[in-house]
Amino acid sequence: MYMNQKDELCLNKLRAIRDTLEVIQGKWRIPIVIALTFGNKRFGELQRDIVDISPKMLSQELKALEMNRIITRTLYDSMPVAVEYSLTPLGLSMRKLLDEILNWGTHFREEILENRQP
Amino acid sequence: MYMNQKDELCLNKLRAIRDTLEVIQGKWRIPIVIALTFGNKRFGELQRDIVDISPKMLSQELKALEMNRIITRTLYDSMPVAVEYSLTPLGLSMRKLLDEILNWGTHFREEILENRQP
DNA sequence: TATAGTAGTTACCCTAAGGTAAGTGGTTAC
DNA sequence: GTAACCACTTACCTTAGGGTAACTACTATA
Numbered sequence: 001m002y003m004n005q006k007d008e009l010c011l012n013k014l015r016a017i018r019d020t021l022e023v024i025q026g027k028w029r030i031p032i033v034i035a036l037t038f039g040n041k042r043f044g045e046l047q048r049d050i051v052d053i054s055p056k057m058l059s060q061e062l063k064a065l066e067m068n069r070i071i072t073r074t075l076y077d078s079m080p081v082a083v084e085y086s087l088t089p090l091g092l093s094m095r096k097l098l099d100e101i102l103n104w105g106t107h108f109r110e111e112i113l114e115n116r117q118p
Numbered sequence: 119m120y121m122n123q124k125d126e127l128c129l130n131k132l133r134a135i136r137d138t139l140e141v142i143q144g145k146w147r148i149p150i151v152i153a154l155t156f157g158n159k160r161f162g163e164l165q166r167d168i169v170d171i172s173p174k175m176l177s178q179e180l181k182a183l184e185m186n187r188i189i190t191r192t193l194y195d196s197m198p199v200a201v202e203y204s205l206t207p208l209g210l211s212m213r214k215l216l217d218e219i220l221n222w223g224t225h226f227r228e229e230i231l232e233n234r235q236p
Numbered sequence: 237t238a239t240a241g242t243a244g245t246t247a248c249c250c251t252a253a254g255g256t257a258a259g260t261g262g263t264t265a266c
Numbered sequence: 267g268t269a270a271c272c273a274c275t276t277a278c279c280t281t282a283g284g285g286t287a288a289c290t291a292c293t294a295t296a
Contacts, residue, residue, distance in 0.1 A: 042242085042243085043242080043243050043244070044241080044242070044243075047243095055243080055244060055245085056244090056245075056246085058244090059243080059244055059245075080241075080242045080243090081242065081243070082242075082243090083242085083243065083244090
């Protein structure tokens with residue numbers, strides 16, 4: 001069986017979409033990225049900024065974001081030890097995507113609320 | 119404790135983001151929406167277009183999308199019974215969002231592959 | 237010496253997401 | 267009459283995501 005161009009294009013699109021979703025999916029990754037758009041932060045700062053996140057989830061999601069090259073972990077060999085997290089260029093490139101997610105979410109809520117009480 | 123404007127703005131943003139993620143999250147919702155951007159489709163057509171989706175998942179996700187007013191289900195009282203799914207204006211308004219998800223996914227893949235063999 | 241802050245880790249648990257396989261009730265074509 | 271298409275539904279199972287609580291190892295301060 002041969003694949004035509006349309007099928008191949010479609011598969012590429014779905015793959016790109018899955019890639020994005022894999023990176024942004026979950027409860028905490030976008031909040032972490034957004035927190036870091038306000039500047040580099042340390043583990044404790046992130047924990048205080050992102051209300052309700054546990055150290056386990058924060059640590060786990062930071063590792064995943066680092067593996068995906070969205071953030072960088074910098075260890076300062078000071079006493080006591082300090083760790084700083086920051087966005088990579090790839091992380092910064094999520095700006096437009098995050099804006100669209102935000103915009104559509106706002107639009108969605110307006111539409112739903114609007115149409116609930118006509 | 120009072121909340122300042124910055125905190126409130128941040129909470130609104132996170133809520134909007136959670137709203138969007140709730141709608142697009144999961145393995146099948148975006149593929150379904152994308153399939154419907156090519157035109158109205160019937161259950162069986164969707165099942166054939168979206169490779170690997172089971173009737174259970176398709177039915178389940180269609181219901182969720184309908185509840186979120188992203189798609190409409192139209193029953194034609196013909197023999198045999200025909201059902202057609204189509205995007206609502208709200209569903210159509212996801213275009214830019216989907217484009218950004220697609221764009222960033224493509225960019226992400228390029229960056230990752232690029233940096234793997236420098 | 238006890239307390240708090242640095243940055244996490246580990247063990248355990250529960251729920252939700254998703255997959256598999258089979259069945260349902262109707263119609264139409266062979 | 268039986269096979270196949272339409273649009274699903276149901277029961278069952280496995281895995282992944284996420285939560286809680288306690289613990290680690292080190293340092294600084296009262």
